[in-house]
Amino acid sequence: MYKKKGYDISSSESITRYAKKLKDKSLRDICGEEIESHGYSGKGNFGQILEKFYFGYEPNSVAEPDFLEVGIELKTSPLKVLKNGEYRSKERLVLNIINYLEVHKEVFETSSFLKKNGHLLLVFYLHEKDINLLDYLIKLVDEWKYTKEDLKIIKHDWEFINQKIKEGKAHELSEGDTFYLGACTKGSTAEKSYRKQPFNTKLAKQRAYSLKQGYVNHIIANIAKDETAVYGKIIKQPEILESYRSIEDIVVSKFQLYYDKTANEIEHLLGLNLNQNSKSYFANLTNAILGLKLGQKIEEFDKADIQVKTVRLREDGMPKEHISFPTFKYEEIVETDWDDSDFKNILESKFFFVFYQLKGGNLILRKVKFWNMSQSDILEAKVVWDKTVEIISSGNIIKEIHSTGRRMTYFPKQSESRISHVRPHARNAADTYNLPIPDKLTGVTAYTKHCFWLNASYVRDEIFLKY
DNA sequence: GCATGATCATGC
DNA sequence: GCATGATCATGC
Numbered sequence: 001m002y003k004k005k006g007y008d009i010s011s012s013e014s015i016t017r018y019a020k021k022l023k024d025k026s027l028r029d030i031c032g033e034e035i036e037s038h039g040y041s042g043k044g045n046f047g048q049i050l051e052k053f054y055f056g057y058e059p060n061s062v063a064e065p066d067f068l069e070v071g072i073e074l075k076t077s078p079l080k081v082l083k084n085g086e087y088r089s090k091e092r093l094v095l096n097i098i099n100y101l102e103v104h105k106e107v108f109e110t111s112s113f114l115k116k117n118g119h120l121l122l123v124f125y126l127h128e129k130d131i132n133l134l135d136y137l138i139k140l141v142d143e144w145k146y147t148k149e150d151l152k153i154i155k156h157d158w159e160f161i162n163q164k165i166k167e168g169k170a171h172e173l174s175e176g177d178t179f180y181l182g183a184c185t186k187g188s189t190a191e192k193s194y195r196k197q198p199f200n201t202k203l204a205k206q207r208a209y210s211l212k213q214g215y216v217n218h219i220i221a222n223i224a225k226d227e228t229a230v231y232g233k234i235i236k237q238p239e240i241l242e243s244y245r246s247i248e249d250i251v252v253s254k255f256q257l258y259y260d261k262t263a264n265e266i267e268h269l270l271g272l273n274l275n276q277n278s279k280s281y282f283a284n285l286t287n288a289i290l291g292l293k294l295g296q297k298i299e300e301f302d303k304a305d306i307q308v309k310t311v312r313l314r315e316d317g318m319p320k321e322h323i324s325f326p327t328f329k330y331e332e333i334v335e336t337d338w339d340d341s342d343f344k345n346i347l348e349s350k351f352f353f354v355f356y357q358l359k360g361g362n363l364i365l366r367k368v369k370f371w372n373m374s375q376s377d378i379l380e381a382k383v384v385w386d387k388t389v390e391i392i393s394s395g396n397i398i399k400e401i402h403s404t405g406r407r408m409t410y411f412p413k414q415s416e417s418r419i420s421h422v423r424p425h426a427r428n429a430a431d432t433y434n435l436p437i438p439d440k441l442t443g444v445t446a447y448t449k450h451c452f453w454l455n456a457s458y459v460r461d462e463i464f465l466k467y
Numbered sequence: 468g469c470a471t472g473a474t475c476a477t478g479c
Numbered sequence: 480g481c482a483t484g485a486t487c488a489t490g491c
Contacts, residue, residue: 278477278478279476279477279478279483279484279485280477280478310484312485320485320486321484321485321486323484324483324484324485326482326483327482327483402489402490404489404490406471406472406473406488406489406490407472408471408472409471409472411471413470413471414469414470414471415470421470421471423470423471423472423473424471424472424473424474425482425483426473426474427474427475427481427482428473428474428475429472429473429474431474431481448472448473
């Protein structure tokens with residue numbers, strides 16, 4: 001037994017008060033000597049050390065909350081700092097493992113998820129590269145309970161995950177399936193950690209419930225009392241989510257009123273007068289349809305890490321453009337595993353597509369769609385990512401240089417994959433990132449910024465045309 | 468006409 | 480200054 005308890009285990013106020021003393025301290029500040037006298041060897045994670053040496057209980061993996069008497073679960077999570085000094089979550093917050101064989105028997109209100117994670121005590125620390133975890137500074141500490149609105153959405157998410165398990169599709173679960181509560185992969189190498197599922201003989205990846213990174217950012221803003229961003233809600237009263245309606249249905253029904261109308265007509269029907277030359281014209285129109293004021297961000301989409309994409313289709317239904325993602329840094333991508341890659345992370349998100357189509361010189365709203373990529377397509381996209389990494393690591397990037405100076409590369413072309421390709425995405429040829437090793441043909445040590453693109457034909461066939 | 472490489476323009 | 484959405488230009 002560790003006796004370093006400065007709190008009353010039967011009082012949540014006392015526990016929180018004791019926890020808040022951690023602010024602006026590091027693990028070494030708080031319990032350095034004790035850690036050394038107990039032979040701390042650098043193993044174990046931040047949370048386990050805090051539990052053992054500060055709160056004085058042995059880390060466990062039981063289904064009950066850590067502070068059983070008051071039903072509070074302790075969670076620690078890393079922060080990063082933006083250039084403007086605001087805190088953001090470095091990652092999603094991983095909760096308890098989904099026991100496929102048991103959860104299908106549960107109902108949300110009495111579920112193992114809610115029992116263990118309904119009331120959290122959160123300790124956020126500043127994660128810094130190349131610094132010993134004993135020296136990370138703890139910055140934000142507070143309790144967290146979900147608001148009524150959030151809990152309705154989380155319940156829908158939980159039920160969606162359960163439904164998939166009941167249908168024997170645990171192996172097809174994906175983070176992009178849900179809004180705030182995700183089913184994220186969990187295990188040192190996710191490839192190796194497969195589990196049985198109750199209604200299918202196929203093994204399914206081990207997954208845990210998790211709060212989406214965007215949701216954690218809202219918790220952080222809440223705790224830090226940071227209210228710089230202006231948000232507007234789609235769901236103004238939680239009662240709207242009563243009964244069978246999901247947030248998806250509600251959003252889609254708002255758009256359906258305007259299907260087959262031109263952007264201009266929609267604008268007038270909404271009583272707006274937007275600047276059509278503005279780069280954000282379509283984003284503004286989307287927000288207005290959802291009932292938001294100009295300049296507001298969509299709170300629910302932000303919390304759910306939803307990628308909103310407006311796509312313009314030609315008359316024949318082909319998107320005018322491929323869809324781009326952020327550029328990758330050559331030096332970073334070669335040091336990254338697929339499971340930790342930005343590309344995988346973004347492909348696992350939920351997307352909201354708004355399709356406009358050209359018709360007689362006008363753009364009309366054709367349809368909107370929530371979409372996330374299937375597990376099998378994510379694996380196909382991995383092939384493109386693997387090849388890209390291989391090309392950069394080997395230094396065989398440039399294939400030939402035309403007399404005009406135009407350079408042909410070995411990067412995966414559109415014709416090589418149904419799903420994705422790699423192309424430049426830069427201000428101009430001088431807009432470059434450093435290469436980890438010089439290009440074999442030319443010897444250049446930096447190259448024009450590139451990014452992954454979703455093929456226009458994939459967007460048409462798999463997103464626009466399907467069901 | 469399409470695929471691929473190159474660049475522009477706006478807004479934060 | 481840069482990210483992002485959008486578009487242009489060239490060669491097959």
